[in-house]
Structures are given as C-alpha cells and as structure tokens.
Amino acid sequence: MARLVLRRILVSVPSLVVVSVIVFVLQSLIPGDAADTLAGVNATAAHIAAVRAQLGLNRPLPVQYWHWLDGVFHGSLGNSLINGQPVTSLLDPRLEVTLSLVLGATVVASVIGVLLGTASSLDSRVVRRVLDVVSVVGMAIPSFWVALLLIAWVSVRLGWLPATGYVSLSSSPLEWARSLILPVIALALTGMTAIAKQTREAMLDVLQRDYIRNLRANGTGEGSVIFRHAFRSAAMPVVTMSGLLFIGALGGSVIIEQIFGLPGLGEAAVAATSNKDIPVIQGVAVYFTLLVIGVNLVTDIIYGLLNPKVRTG
Amino acid sequence: MTFTVPPLVGEQSSRPAVRQGLLRRLVRRPLAVAALVYLVVVVILAVLAPAVAPYGPESTDLAKILQGPSAAHLLGTDAIGRDVLSRLLFGARPALLGVLIATATAVVIAVPVGIAAAMYRRADRLVSPVVDVIMSIPAIAVLLMVLATFGQNLSAAMVALGVLTAPGMTRVIRGAALAVVEEPYIEAARVFGLRGPAIAARHVLPRIIGPLLVNGSLVASAALITETGLNFLGLGVHPPDPSWGSLVSDGAAAMDQSVWLLFIAGCVVAVTVVAFVLLGDALRDTAAETWSGRRERTRPERRQRLGRASATHAPTDGAGEGVDSDALLAVRDLTVAFPGPSRTTLEVLQHVSFDVGRGETVGIVGESGCGKTMTGLAVIGMLPPRASVVAGQILLAGRDVLAMPRKTRARLRGGTIAFVSQEPMVALDPLFTVGYQISEAVRRYEKASRSAVRRIAIELLERVRISEPEKVAKLYPHEISGGMAQRVCIAIALAGHPDLLVADEPTTALDVTVQAEILALLASLQRDTGMAIILISHDWEVIRRMSARAVVMYAGQVVERGVTAELMRHPSHPYTEGLLAADPHLARPGTRLRTIPGAVPQPEDWPVGCHFAARCQYATAECSRQAIPLLRAEDNRWTRCIHFDRFRVRAAAGD
Numbered sequence: 001m002a003r004l005v006l007r008r009i010l011v012s013v014p015s016l017v018v019v020s021v022i023v024f025v026l027q028s029l030i031p032g033d034a035a036d037t038l039a040g041v042n043a044t045a046a047h048i049a050a051v052r053a054q055l056g057l058n059r060p061l062p063v064q065y066w067h068w069l070d071g072v073f074h075g076s077l078g079n080s081l082i083n084g085q086p087v088t089s090l091l092d093p094r095l096e097v098t099l100s101l102v103l104g105a106t107v108v109a110s111v112i113g114v115l116l117g118t119a120s121s122l123d124s125r126v127v128r129r130v131l132d133v134v135s136v137v138g139m140a141i142p143s144f145w146v147a148l149l150l151i152a153w154v155s156v157r158l159g160w161l162p163a164t165g166y167v168s169l170s171s172s173p174l175e176w177a178r179s180l181i182l183p184v185i186a187l188a189l190t191g192m193t194a195i196a197k198q199t200r201e202a203m204l205d206v207l208q209r210d211y212i213r214n215l216r217a218n219g220t221g222e223g224s225v226i227f228r229h230a231f232r233s234a235a236m237p238v239v240t241m242s243g244l245l246f247i248g249a250l251g252g253s254v255i256i257e258q259i260f261g262l263p264g265l266g267e268a269a270v271a272a273t274s275n276k277d278i279p280v281i282q283g284v285a286v287y288f289t290l291l292v293i294g295v296n297l298v299t300d301i302i303y304g305l306l307n308p309k310v311r312t313g
Numbered sequence: 314m315t316f317t318v319p320p321l322v323g324e325q326s327s328r329p330a331v332r333q334g335l336l337r338r339l340v341r342r343p344l345a346v347a348a349l350v351y352l353v354v355v356v357i358l359a360v361l362a363p364a365v366a367p368y369g370p371e372s373t374d375l376a377k378i379l380q381g382p383s384a385a386h387l388l389g390t391d392a393i394g395r396d397v398l399s400r401l402l403f404g405a406r407p408a409l410l411g412v413l414i415a416t417a418t419a420v421v422i423a424v425p426v427g428i429a430a431a432m433y434r435r436a437d438r439l440v441s442p443v444v445d446v447i448m449s450i451p452a453i454a455v456l457l458m459v460l461a462t463f464g465q466n467l468s469a470a471m472v473a474l475g476v477l478t479a480p481g482m483t484r485v486i487r488g489a490a491l492a493v494v495e496e497p498y499i500e501a502a503r504v505f506g507l508r509g510p511a512i513a514a515r516h517v518l519p520r521i522i523g524p525l526l527v528n529g530s531l532v533a534s535a536a537l538i539t540e541t542g543l544n545f546l547g548l549g550v551h552p553p554d555p556s557w558g559s560l561v562s563d564g565a566a567a568m569d570q571s572v573w574l575l576f577i578a579g580c581v582v583a584v585t586v587v588a589f590v591l592l593g594d595a596l597r598d599t600a601a602e603t604w605s606g607r608r609e610r611t612r613p614e615r616r617q618r619l620g621r622a623s624a625t626h627a628p629t630d631g632a633g634e635g636v637d638s639d640a641l642l643a644v645r646d647l648t649v650a651f652p653g654p655s656r657t658t659l660e661v662l663q664h665v666s667f668d669v670g671r672g673e674t675v676g677i678v679g680e681s682g683c684g685k686t687m688t689g690l691a692v693i694g695m696l697p698p699r700a701s702v703v704a705g706q707i708l709l710a711g712r713d714v715l716a717m718p719r720k721t722r723a724r725l726r727g728g729t730i731a732f733v734s735q736e737p738m739v740a741l742d743p744l745f746t747v748g749y750q751i752s753e754a755v756r757r758y759e760k761a762s763r764s765a766v767r768r769i770a771i772e773l774l775e776r777v778r779i780s781e782p783e784k785v786a787k788l789y790p791h792e793i794s795g796g797m798a799q800r801v802c803i804a805i806a807l808a809g810h811p812d813l814l815v816a817d818e819p820t821t822a823l824d825v826t827v828q829a830e831i832l833a834l835l836a837s838l839q840r841d842t843g844m845a846i847i848l849i850s851h852d853w854e855v856i857r858r859m860s861a862r863a864v865v866m867y868a869g870q871v872v873e874r875g876v877t878a879e880l881m882r883h884p885s886h887p888y889t890e891g892l893l894a895a896d897p898h899l900a901r902p903g904t905r906l907r908t909i910p911g912a913v914p915q916p917e918d919w920p921v922g923c924h925f926a927a928r929c930q931y932a933t934a935e936c937s938r939q940a941i942p943l944l945r946a947e948d949n950r951w952t953r954c955i956h957f958d959r960f961r962v963r964a965a966a967g968d
Contacts, residue, residue, distance in 0.1 A: 015446045023458050136594065140586035142538050144545050145579035148565045152572050210739040217693050218806055219727015219757055229742050251453035255542050259565075269454070270546055273461045281461055285454035292449050308744060308789040
C-alpha cells in the first residue's frame, strides 16, 4: 500500500512539470509581454525595457523557468501583475471556496448517482429507462445554463436561496450551506448521471459473477448479496469515476463560480485571463494540478482499501 | 472546459469492430436518425447563415427589445432588439467550427498514436505514461492560459482542447486496435511483407471506425459545451459578434425582465449536445449489438409458470414412474423453458425425472449442453432470469418446492440444499477473507457470539481438512490454491447442515491429485453428516467412485437411469454406450478411443423423435417418428431407447 502511494506521487511529478512548462512556453509566445501591460499604454520603449529587466523577462526562457521553479521550491508563485500581491496569498483564501463547491458537487453526485444506479440495476425496467433518458439529458445540458435557470427560478422567482455570494464555513455554517446549494446542484447534475450509469454497469457486471450465484445458492440473503458483496465490488469502478468527476467538476467550477459570484480559484483565473495576469493563471494552473494529483492519490488509496489484491500485493 | 466526465463509455466498445452495416442498422433507430438529421440541418444553416438569416447578426431595432416569438422575429429579440434567430444562426458558425477543430485535432493525434501503441510494444511503452500524465492535467487551466496568450483566439483554445482530449481517445483506439492486431490475418499480412503503416491503413483502420465514431461524437459534445462555456464567460468570440455562449449570457443579463432569451439560447445548445450524445449512444449500442452477445444474469428463479408448453415434444413418463416417493428429493417430469421468438417457448429440459434418497449420491452425467447444470440450478431454485419451470414437480422431503412462495423457497437454500460450483477460483468473493465468508454463512444458522461464530468457522475449515485453519481464515481468495478454494466452498456449503448438496462438476477445474482429495473429502463428509449429494460430472470415473446410482442426460432429457455399476457394465441406451466408450479413463490401453460423431444439438434443433437419433448407429426410421418415452429395461433400469433389447444384443455381438 505504501509502495502504491509512493509510486502515485512519483508519477504525478511529471504532470506538474508538464503543466508548468506548458504555461511557460505559452507565456513566451505572447506578443508583447507582461512588461507592456505593466508599464502602461503610453510608456516609452526605455521604460518598458527597464520594467522587462526588472521582471527578468529579458533573460532566456530556460533561465526564467528555472527562476520560477526556484521560487516554487521556496513557496512563491510570483506576484500578480495587476496589483503586485503574491499569487499564493491571493489564491490561498480562494481554495476554501473552490474546494467547498467541487467537493460538495462530487459528494452529492456520487451519493445520488450510486443510489440511482443501484436502483436501476435491480430489475426495474422503468427506472432503467428513466435513467437512460435522464443521463443523456444530464450529460447534454450545460451546467452554466442549469445554474442560470436555477437562479431565475429558485432565487429570483421564489426567493428561497441567495443568487450570488459566498459565506465562509467558519463565519456561519448555515449561510455557507445556503450559499452553496444551488451551485453544487448545478455542478453535480452532469456527474450524477455519469455515476449512475457507471454504477449500473458495474452492478450488472458483478451480479452475474459466479460468486454471487454461489452466495445466493447457499442461502445468503438478497440484502447481503447486493449491499455487502455486489456493492463492494461495484464500488471500485465507481470510485475511479468519482475521482474523474472531481477533476471534471474542477473545470466546471470556473464557470459556476463566475455565475454565482463565488470568489474561488476559477473566478480569479477568469479575471486574470481577461487581464493577461499570467502569474495568477500560472498559479491557478499549479493549484488545480495539485488538486488533481491529490484526488488521484485519494482515489488510489480508497481503491487499495477496497481491493485486497492491491493491498496485499 | 471539461464539464463532462472524460468519455470512458467509449472504451467499452473497444471490441473487434465492424466494417459495414453499422450505418444501415443505425438507420433503424429513429432517435439516431432524428439526431443525425438535426445535426446536418444545423450545419447547412450555419454554412448558409449569411443567405438564410432574416436579419444581419448585428442589426438592431431598439423599438423591439426582449420580445417573444413573433412573425417578424421567429425567436424574438434580445435586449437591444437584435433578431435572436439570426444571431443563433450566425453563432452556430463559431460553435460548429470549434467542435470541428477540437474533434479533428483529437482524431489526428489519437488515431496514429493509438494504432502505433497497439502495433508496437516500444511505442506503447512511451505512449501509456504520456497518456496518464496528460489525462491528469486540468484542461481548464491550460485553456485559460491559451486564451490569455493568444488574445482570446477561440480556434487556438479548441486546438488545445483537442490535444488535451486526445489521450482519452488514444486509449480507446489502442484498445480497439489491439483486438484487431492480435488476429491471425494481421500476422499473415506481416509475413507477406506488408509494412507496418500499410497494415495500419489497410487492415486496422477500417476495423476501428466504430469505436472512433462513438468516441468522436462524445468528444464533439464535450467540445461544444466547452466552446459555449468559454463564450459565455466572454473569453472567446469578441462581442458584438454572435456566439451561442454570448446569447446565453445576454439572456442571463436580461433574466429579470424576460427568461425567454435565456431559455431558447440554452435550449439550442442543449439540443445540439443531446444530438451528439444520442448519435454516440446509438452508434455504441448498434456496434455493441454486433460485437457482443447477450449478457445473462443469474437471479433466483422467479415464480412464474408460463402454463404447460403448447408444443410438447415428448410424452410424460407417467410422472416419473419408478421414482421413490419417500425419497429426499423427487424430480418429476421437470420441463424448463426460455421464452422463444414470437410467443413460443424454447424448452431446455424435457420431462426430467429422478430421485435422490437420504444420504445417497446420485450422479448426473452427460456432455456439455445436455442440461446437467440446468437441472442442478432448477433443484436449488436458481434458474437463469428468463428461464422458468413450465411443467413438473420438484418434491423435497415430500413438499413441492415449486408451489412455495419465493421467500420460503429461498430459505431452503443453504439450510436444506447447498451448492458447490465448478470453478472454485471465482466462487469466492475476492474482496473478503476466507474466514469472513465462512463466518457469514455460519451466522445465518447459529445465533452465537462473534467469537463462537469464528470458532465454528475454524472448525468447518478443519472439517474440510485444511491444515492451519487459523492462518487460512485470514487469507483472501487470491492467496489460496484452487483445491483449497474448493475446500472453502465446501465448508461454506456445510455451514447450514444441508440435507442435500448439489455439486456441479466440483473437481473439473482441479488437478488430478487434488480431484481425488476433494472426492475423498466429499465421500467422508457424506458418511459423517448423512447428507445426500447430486454430483454433476462428465467424468465416468468420478461417477463410478462416488455415486451408487446414475442419471444419464442427453439434449435436455434423461436417456438412462439406473444403478451406476450395472449401467456402466451394460448400458441400455446407445448414448450411454458411446459416452462410456469415449471416456479415456475407461478405455482399454492399446485400443482406439471411440468418440461419438457429431455434437449435441441446440435446443431449437431438437427433433420430435429421439434426440440422439442423428448420432446413433442403431437408429431406424421408427426412432424419428414420435417422441420416445422413458421405458423400463429391467428392474431399476430405465431407458429412452425403443431398441434397447435389440441394441443390447447387437452391441454385445459387435463388441
């Protein structure tokens, strides 16, 4: 198990390097660099050159990359070009928002999806048909549209929940939950149907295995057959799927945060994209990649806990 | 912007692909046709937008803002009086272009890389880790970076999206191509000197079209959602140029006054994505139909009698004359059928009758496909989902189990009838320890403390002669041998002190020495517990050693029944004779092993007359005229052969 975790961590190092290199190479392609932006529209060529030298942008790319990497090892991701704030102190408080949203959506989608999928694997043809239709619709409807319709209906029309804004968990757990309900639903919808389908496939696959027949043939009750034995086997692909779901939701969170006015990482990234505030985008990319690595690690650990072959092997 | 989970679904279809007929079968699905037609219409309208749009994309009419549908504006107007239909038509252009760019990029990368990885081991070693790395990169971060870098150039972002989606598709292509590459004709092509790329283009590519289309449509739908999402954020197409995403955000801005714009713009996006998804789904299902057989699940048999079969092939055997009504188990005239095409039933067991006394072992013997296992499953009440008992009785200690409510019957399993299956290695749940699985069985019958249950479980392991039971109890199924797994299965079956054990080829999957040990174990357990055993086997040696009486089955019928030793010495049915002659254990050294020509016919091909006639050297015209009843050949000997007396004389003479 320890070896498994170690291997996963080693595998994830390249993806961090790849992401940061991509980001760096792309940055170098920008016609007119950050110095232009920072020096202002009316700056003289000399002034721009001075700023460029100050930022270290006149050095060769590998040197710049090394410089940035050196900063990363010392816990710095550079400063925002717009307000000069360190990227880490800009992004750290936003982590809670994004994590609340994305984790919430993953959990909601997984729980409801597993329930739906299990129900539809157990014989009811009607449930199965309904799930088929719902899953196509769920996959197809853009989450930002769902979000807007939810706001139009639940917040504007009914006035039940706030349309925008975020309240931190520490200041008021109730308001925190209220501020997250709609965004989490909007974000969870797509994944929910994917999880439901995956659960159904996995359950159908497990239920036809020999050992399930043996359990039944030797008197194991249906409840135990399904919820103790079949379910546990089926959980393995579903866990993998949930991990993928988290990564998908991370992407979706960028838009959802924008719509619901949640001050998360994605919101910062969108603003930075419009402002060409490269260090901030870079920072978000690093944060996202770290989150993905973390989730993959957790997925692997859960998988190992479920599967004795991985644990004992 | 991956709102959708990477399309794993496509991977399921990485089976040998089909070449033709995919489109033809697809056309039979109305939803798929509708989706295809819709997409074609959208593409045509987008291309012709400047000609067909009723207004210019930016022509405003401030007198008519946020209107609903009208004759002048079919889909209404937006906040500054622009025609929504026209803007949707023009907005379709960047949307479809984006989808095209992203999907084409993914295909251009994934197809050659995936095929190369399937064909060359060295390429695979390079490709797989790269795929893993790229798949763990959050696409959104890279897309935003690309947009910032290239001045919000949507095409660049879509190329990037294609690159980031390519690894998932590469996996699908690799999987599909791998199945093709392993086929012998590819090897043959290599031997004929065809070069790698030529093989890939000529032989592999056509066969992976199916999975490629399926995955491609999923990638397209994801790309469309991403494209609209980026435009919704205002990061793609520059306003006032129309895009579907910006129409949604225009609708969102005017939400307080009118929801119409938000609704219709979102609908168009959703319907288009649905079209891609449906097309992909239909392609996958259509493809799966050809690539895979039906999947069958085993569930407890449902209590439904279809009524007596209309087309009964064989007459009843006087409700199983010659079976002992005091027996522990009496199977009488049992007929099992699957629903066949157009309201017919397809019988897979016909008029099976035999009995098992207390403490007795009865062997059921025959080739594969004769109904041995089906008979065993019927006895334990676990027929496959669609199969049902259409006639006959199964009496257990005098009670008709088929008449019992489902729950009562389920309670018989484990406690009264237990089951041991053929493949011990897959008969145990891989996720639980041996000890847990035995304890779970014990707990159903003993209301005892945890430690007491544990002790009983260990005792059971000792009884099936596992040395170091404490240690074995802590092991997982993958850590023990096949023979040991079968002992564990037997221990689980013993937990409920059953009166009858149905053992379906319990030793077939094991080594010869282990086989003998398991048989000896079963025999000694039977002596100790007095349970009866139905031993299903194709091996005469096993039947001879274990069972006093034997039932020979052929093509869904009992063809001979009698005392094992007598039956083996002088069979009364040509099939029994043939089966005995074909058994390598019984053959005289130095003589040629005689096999029965032909094969067991499928249920749909069963003749009305003798099922064995086509393979029988003694068959006459009479054999095929009508169904053959089970006849008494002598005391305790029944045969389904009308020539049994003549056949015996001839067989003796020809021997």
